[in-house]
Amino acid sequence: MSTYLGMPSLPVHGTGNLHASESFPQAAHRELANTQLRANLGHATHTIRDKRIQVVSELPDWEQLRDAGSAIKESVMARLPELLEQFEKNFTARGGVIHWARDADEANGIVAGLIRETGETEAVKIKSMATQEIGLNEYLEEQGIAAYETDLAELIVQLDHDKPSHILVPAIHKNRTQVRDIFLREMEGVDRELTDEPARLAAAARAHLRRKFLTAKVAVSGANFALADSGTLAVVESEGNGRMCLTLPETLITVMGVEKLLPTWQDLEVFMQLLPRSSTGERMNPYTSLWTGVTEGDGPQNVHLVLLDNGRSAALADEMGRSALHCIRCSACMNVCPVYERTGGHAYGSTYPGPIGAILSPLMTGIQAEENNSLPYASSLCGACYDACPVKINIPDILVHLRSVDVDSKRGKKKIPTQMDIGMNAASWALSSGKRLGMLEKGLPLGRLAAGPDKKITKLPGIAAGWTQSRDIPAPPKQSFRDWWKKEHHAPGTAPAAAHDQEDQP
Amino acid sequence: MSAREEILERIRTALKDAPEVPVIPRGYRASSQLDEAELIELLVDRLIDYKARVCIVDTEDVPMKIAELLAEAGSYVVPAGLDADWLTGLELQQDSRRRLDSMTAPLSVAELDGIDAVVTGSAVAVAETGTIILDGSPNQGRRAITLVPDHHICVVEVADIAGILPEALRRIDGTRPLTMVSGPSATSDIELERVEGVHGPRTLDVIIAR
Structure with a gap:
């Protein structure tokens, strides 16, 4: 960090896994040649899309919920400093410890330090976009700490030394036979007769992770929501791996972006209706856990939260683009996007793919970071993402805005006209x-x-x-x-x- | 400058245009207006859709039903505050298979791992989404007991069924350790094919007591 006198210079951009290292058209060209990926993605996006439409149409007040969700998030952004301080006060009063991280490196350092303090060299992990973004697993590995992903899809991706391709179903680019082969190759003590039936594969994952869950002393998680008026955190999941991590270990370390706050308990009623239906196309996800600091005699007694900036304040400084921070990571925009549906998530380079990634990544890193200026063009501006977004982020408008930012950023830079x-x-x-x-x-x-x-x-x-x-x-x-x-x-x-x-x- | 001060300062600077704080339009439904029979019907429909097993019994028959569902279990755990009536008048009264768990005398994770089933009450249920909310009250116990055993038998009293989520959340203290359960654990991570039962209890029995 540079030295500063008084106010920090703005904006300060994010670091970590937020960059396209090659331009989108180049990466897309390569990904499009992967026929397995295209077939799986086509199936997945269409299936989830149809399920979503079905459960959304069941609710007579869906549009009113979207309006409320959008306004709540807008108010969170406008009141962010005040709400962060309120959350901190409440979470701390209930025995939780708050840490603040300016960027990916600082967050990684804090988490590694907290794990080291426990004397452990292992942690179980719940799928989390924030920890993907900061590259936590890779950092911990360098530090000699093993972080075990416990979500089935994340486990598949981790065992295969691969990268997630979808934020909700990260291993959607693998078919069942590929998954079985990965398990046979990488999973210690796995039944050699394992078939490729999804139920058998899920059972193998259960057996593989059971001992880890029952003996883990430290867990690392993200969070879907944080309620400022009570200091409560929420994790939304399906498999029960989240509950295992949030309940059984002694130490729980949560990494969360500063934008995830909601002002009040009442606001949860809006988002717990919007998120599951938009995300998996379910009326409700199987498990949601909420915890407020430490509860004596129930769950982890050593509870930490790392509040992460990493470019969020830079996104917030863009008046046209700041509503990208309203995102609740449901992935509905990806499932309806004609571009994402064909290229998949890897083509976007960043942890955040699809339409939301095409705006969020350059907003967080600055348009000039690596090849991120190619992302706002990864769209036909058809607007399907805007229609699907549960918090009504006007993604097409922000894409156009960022294209102009890109063009402006190049003005007068080059002597020879392109x-x-x-x-x-x-x-x-x-x-x-x-x-x-x-x-x-x-x-x-x-x-x-x-x-x-x-x-x-x-x-x-x-x-x-x-x-x-x-x-x-x-x-x-x-x-x-x-x-x-x-x-x-x-x-x-x-x-x-x-x-x-x-x-x-x- | 500490990271905290610096981040807050960055955010304040980012908001130097002082964006307006909107009024939240809460035009969505605040209640469902369903009667008791409709609430039960909707909840049952949603639970079955999640592949939970459901039965509706009169309150006095709850003990019998619990005993029936536990017939196969070699052992089971109950929270210390479980309604005593639910375990009386039956062979369960002096059941050697039963283990008690409480905040003050908790079973270890390894002990829980050796137990087949768990019987609890519930705080509130949401008919529209088929969700049961556990809030760690004495009749529901610590979160670990409804997580580690593979079979969860959960009693929902009719008075605790709310129509929609906003109604249910109004009845709950958000600062308690909460678990919202909608069917048994599930994954769709492999080719989007839904598989019930991953890490949480693979069997969820819901007894609706009226």
Whole structure:
């Protein structure tokens, strides 16, 4: 950290697993070639999407819940410092200990230090986006501490030394046979006769993790919600691995982004209706645990919370983009996104993929970090994500805003104009005057010539090549609309020319 | 500057445009207006959908039903504050299979691991979502006892059934150690095929007592 006199300079961006290390189009190109991934993703996104629509349509007040959820989150952002202090006071009064982490490194250091204090070298873990974001498992491994993922999908990903591809179902890119092979290869003492039935595989995971749960002294978790007025934390899950981690160990360390707060207990009634239906398409998830500091005689007696900034304050500083922090990590936007559905999560590089990731990652890291400026373009702006979002984040608007931030960030940086600059300048020259455009349109026959006898242009030069990479351009018409209009309306009151070129005019 | 001060300062600076704090529009349903029969019907429908096993019995028949469900269990644990009536008038009264657990005399995790079943009451249930909320009261006990044994028998009294979540949460003290249970544990992590029973109790029996 630099030295500061008084106010810290803003914004301070996040670090960790928030970056696309190659540009989205490049990564997407590679991922699209993975047919297994595409088949699994297509199946998964469509299945969850249909289930979601079904359970959402059961609620007569879904839109009112969305309105409430959106306003609650907006109020949290506006009141964040006050609510954080209120939460801290309540959580601490109930025996919990709060730690503050400016960035990924600081958070990792705090967690490792807390585990070391217990004298343990192992911890069980609940699936958590925040700990993925800061790269906690890798850091702990370097420090000689083994962190065991206990969510089935995270376990599969961890055993395979892979990365999650979906925030809700992280191993969706693997099929059952691949999962069985991973278990046979990596799971100690597994039944060699293991079949690829999901029930058998889940049973194998249960047996594998049971001893870990029953003997673990330290658990690490994330949190879905934190209630400022009581100091309560909540974890929403399905398998019971969360309950195991939150209940049996002596020490519980939770890592949570500062934006996860809700002002009051009453607000939970809104979010516990919005989240399960949007996320897994269930009326309610199997298990939700809530704890307020330490309860004597029940659960961990040594309870910590690491409050993480890591670029959230930078996102908050963007007035147009700050509502991205309303995200409750349900993944509904991914399941409806035509881009995500095909490329999968890996193409986005960051821990946060899909439409929300395309705005959240660059907001947290700054648009210029690595290849994150390619993410806001990973969208057709169809708006399906906005419709699906339970807290009504206007993702398309923020995508467009970030595209302009990207363009502005490059202005005047380069001496030599790029192809895009030249193209845009030419377009600006041509489109600002009807005469100029009319003159350029005289060149249409050239395009027909280029298209050749099959009337298709299959390859454009330079950056325009991206357009013809997976589609042809039909040959341009013989005449422009302007010319046609002129001929049709050459003089008022006279009959229009009869001949329409059926081939070229719609 | 400490990390705390610095983060709070960063956030204050980020909010220097002083965004307006909106009024929360709470136009969503606050109650369900269902009568007792409708509440029971809805709750049963949702529990069955989650693959929980459900039965509806008169209050005086609860002990018999518990005994029946425990027939196969080699051992079971009950919280010290479990309604004494539920364990009377039956062979359960002097049952050597039974273990007691309380805050002051808790069983170890290893002991719980050797126990087949657990019998508890519940704080409140949500009909619309098929959710049972446990709040650690003496008739429900520590969270660990409803987690480690593989079979959970849970008694829900009709008066404790709320129609929708907002009604249920109004009846609960949020600062207690809470567990919301909606069916047995489940995963859909492999090809989205739902498998009931991962780490939590694989069998959930709900006795609705009216």
